[in-house]
Amino acid sequence: MSFLISLLVVLHLICWAVALGTWVAAARTRQPNKGMAHATAAAVVIGLLLAVLVSITGDPNHMKLGIKLVVGVVAVALAYIANKKGPETSSAVWFGIPTAIVLNVIIAVFV
Structure with a gap:
């Protein structure tokens, strides 16, 4: 179970990194990429799986x-x-998008 949780944590953080990278x-040009929306949604779904586990x-x-x-849904x-x-x-x-992404990662790491 520990390996599964660690794997999901890595995937969760990668999804946030992809979302932030596509925003950057x-x-x-301020032309959003569909990958940004999909990566944030995937990060929230993986986060819910992690919470259950x-x-x-x-x-x-x-x-x-x-x-x-809440921050992830935002x-x-x-x-x-x-x-x-x-x-x-x-x-x-x-500018709320990267703020929410960075805030979510900060909460994960420091709280």
Whole structure:
């Protein structure tokens, strides 16, 4: 079970890295890539799987998991809004995406 949890953690962080990388690649033109929205959604789904596995095997930090879920859902919503609006995406939505991604990773590492 430990290997599975470690593997999912790696995949979870890779999804966040892909989401942030696609945002950086599109930052100059503000033309979002569909991969950004899909990577954020995959990160949230993998995070939910991790939360279930940690709840089964040990004593999870429910506050941390809840905050990460809310921030992750915000990142997914913003990424899909940006994907739908394209280059006309507002600055608040556009810069909210990397903010939510980085905040989620910070919470994962330091809390």
